[in-house]
Structure formats: structure tokens, C-alpha cells
Amino acid sequence: MTTTTELRVATDGLTKRYGGRAAVDGVSLTVRAGEVYGFLGPNGAGKTTTLRMLVGLVRPTAGTATVLGRDPGDPSACARIGVLIEGPGFYPYLSGRDNLRVLCRYRGLSDAAAESALERVGLRARAHDRFRGYSLGMKQRLGVAAAMLGDPDLLILDEPTNGLDPAGVAEMRSLITDLAADGHTVLLSSHMLDEVQDTCDRVGVIVAGSLVAESTVSELRGGTTIVVRATPYPRALAVARDVAGANRVAATDTGIRVDADAGVAPRLVRALVGAGIEVFDVHSSERSLEEAFFDMTRGSDSTGDDPEVSR
Numbered sequence: 001m002t003t004t005t006e007l008r009v010a011t012d013g014l015t016k017r018y019g020g021r022a023a024v025d026g027v028s029l030t031v032r033a034g035e036v037y038g039f040l041g042p043n044g045a046g047k048t049t050t051l052r053m054l055v056g057l058v059r060p061t062a063g064t065a066t067v068l069g070r071d072p073g074d075p076s077a078c079a080r081i082g083v084l085i086e087g088p089g090f091y092p093y094l095s096g097r098d099n100l101r102v103l104c105r106y107r108g109l110s111d112a113a114a115e116s117a118l119e120r121v122g123l124r125a126r127a128h129d130r131f132r133g134y135s136l137g138m139k140q141r142l143g144v145a146a147a148m149l150g151d152p153d154l155l156i157l158d159e160p161t162n163g164l165d166p167a168g169v170a171e172m173r174s175l176i177t178d179l180a181a182d183g184h185t186v187l188l189s190s191h192m193l194d195e196v197q198d199t200c201d202r203v204g205v206i207v208a209g210s211l212v213a214e215s216t217v218s219e220l221r222g223g224t225t226i227v228v229r230a231t232p233y234p235r236a237l238a239v240a241r242d243v244a245g246a247n248r249v250a251a252t253d254t255g256i257r258v259d260a261d262a263g264v265a266p267r268l269v270r271a272l273v274g275a276g277i278e279v280f281d282v283h284s285s286e287r288s289l290e291e292a293f294f295d296m297t298r299g300s301d302s303t304g305d306d307p308e309v310s311r
């Protein structure tokens with residue numbers, strides 16, 4: 001059981017209204033110690049606004065949030081949180097290293113903290129180059145390095161792979177996985193399903209300001225499905241309902257769909273064959289996170305544009 005002390009972030013009915021419109025509407029989420037939590041949602045769903053409330057940049061209209069056991073913006077908690085929200089602000093004419101050193105001075109950290117962060121994100125070889133000459137991927141990595149200064153207990157990263165090419169995305173993913181392996185808790189937002197599917201322990205899905213799901217990736221996918229092609233179809237359907245329960249069986253164009261673990265398949269096939277039914281094909285398939293996500297977000301795009309969810 002997860003106790004309150006194991007929670008790095010907990011919100012209860014967190015709400016932000018702009019004018020009459022709720023950008024974030026009653027969001028209650030939890031981020032546990034040591035996990036990578038993916039905050040997933042289409043453009044305009046309310047991800048950035050939620051993260052901004054967690055770090056005290058935006059004041060909630062209603063509801064509460066606790067971050068590292070404190071109110072958002074509490075100075076003692078802020079010192080233990082690394083944040084990358086909406087693109088880091090760096091001096092273009094300073095090198096990556098000097099930009100980090102400026103931040104170190106400001107936060108009372110030694111220059112060694114800058115070196116270890118540069119090492120961590122793989123930027124040491126280019127640390128002496130001016131920021132303005134960095135590629136987008138290097139800029140993002142420097143942003144993560146800045147968030148890592150002082151070895152924070154919680155990293156909050158808003159769309160850390162935004163604008164990166166596939167190689168940059170892969171690098172950022174492995175960096176996040178390494179951070180988690182070192183015991184950091186990471187809360188990242190994304191509209192990239194792949195990123196969340198491969199990197200995160202748990203996922204919160206936000207649509208039009210509301211949290212519509214919060215669970216592990218596999219729970220979100222809803223387990224496996226067995227698909228059977230057999231004749232005569234009506235009798236096969238009846239047998240499948242006997243074996244798996246009527247509420248788990250559906251007649252579809254591609255065959256009989258049974259929402260059950262692949263382990264049920266042998267029993268199902270035995271029952272079908274025993275009833276004199278001809279079985280042509282049995283296979284199990286796992287619902288992708290993409291299918292699960294589209295089921296949840298269908299018809300609820302909050303921007304009015306096509307939901308920009310990509311794999």
C-alpha cells in the first residue's frame with residue numbers, strides 16, 4: 001500500500017479557470033516516489049497549466065496540491081525540485097557550461113554541480129560552445145541539465161522531447177530511464193504515446209482539463225484479447241460465452257473477440273472443438289496504448305484542431 005510519505009506529488013480536485021473556461025478541471029493525481037509518471041494528453045488538454053500549478057507558477061482556482069509534502073512554491077520544496085517547463089531560458093552568448101554556472105551561483109551550488117549535470121546529459125564535449133550555436137537537442141539537454149542541478153528529488157519535465165529528431169528523442173528517453181534507475185522521481189508531460197509507453201511506470205491521461213485515467217501502461221491498455229474465427233459462427237459465439245462469460249465476448253467483423261488472457265485460449269479451443277465447431281484461427285492481441293488513448297480522447301479535442309498525438 002502506498003502511504004502519503006511515498007507520494008512525491010498529490011493533487012486533489014486541482015482546478016484552474018481562465019475567464020469562464022476551465023483549463024484544468026478537478027484533477028486528482030498522485031506521483032509515487034521513484035517512478036516515472038507520464039502526463040499524457042492532446043494539445044491544449046491542460047498539461048502545462050497543471051505542471052505550472054505544481055511548481056507555484058500559477059495559482060489554482062480551486063483544489064489543492066502537495067509537492068514533496070509541501071504547498072506548491074514552498075521554497076524548501078522548490079530547492080528539491082528540478083523543473084523544465086516551456087523551454088529553458090538561457091543566455092545565448094554564454095556557453096552551456098557558463099549558463100549552468102550562473103544558475104549554480106544563483107542557487108548556492110558549486111561549479112562541480114554544473115560539471116556533473118553536463119556529464120549526465122552528455123554535453124561535456126560541447127560545454128564550452130555558446131548556447132546560441134546549440135542544436136535543438138543540445139538546448140533541450142542543457143535544459144534537463146539545469147533541472148538536474150543539485151540532484152533534486154523530483155524532476156518535472158514539460159514535453160522534454162518537444163522538437164527533437166528521432167535520435168534526440170531516443171537519447172532523451174534513455175536519459176530519463178537512467179535518471180529513474182538512479183532513484184529520481186520524474187513527472188513528464190507528453191503527447192507522444194511511444195515515449196510514455198516505453199518510458200513511464202504509470203500514466204495519467206488528461207483530456208479537456210479532466211483526468212480521464214490514471215494507471216500503469218498495461219492496465220490502461222486493458223490487457224489482452226483473444227480473437228477466434230470459427231464456424232458455425234452463432235454456435236461458436238455461444239460456446240465462447242459459456243467459457244469466458246457473456247460480458248467478455250463480442251461478435252466483430254474479424255471474428256469473435258474474447259477479452260481474456262491468452263491463457264484462456266486452450267480451454268476455449270477445447271470447448272469449441274468438443275462442440276463440433278471448426279476453428280480456423282485463434283490469436284491473441286494486446287491493445288496498443290494508442291488504441292486505448294484514442295478510445296479515451298475521441299471527440300474531446302480541446303483545441304478544436306486534430307489531436308496531435310503521434311507515435
Ligand SMILES: Nc1ncnc2c1ncn2[C@@H]1O[C@H](COP(=O)(O)OP(=O)(O)OP(=O)(O)O)[C@@H](O)[C@H]1O
Nearest residue numbers: 018023041042043044045046047048049050191302
Ligand atoms: N494564461 C492563460 N490564459 C488563458 N487561457 C490559458 C492560459 N494558459 C493556458 N490557457 C488555456 O488552457 C488550456 C490548457 O492549456 P495548456 O497549455 O495547459 O495545455 P497543454 O496540455 O499543455 O497543451 P500543449 O500540449 O499544446 O502544450 C488551453 O485551452 C489554453 O489555451
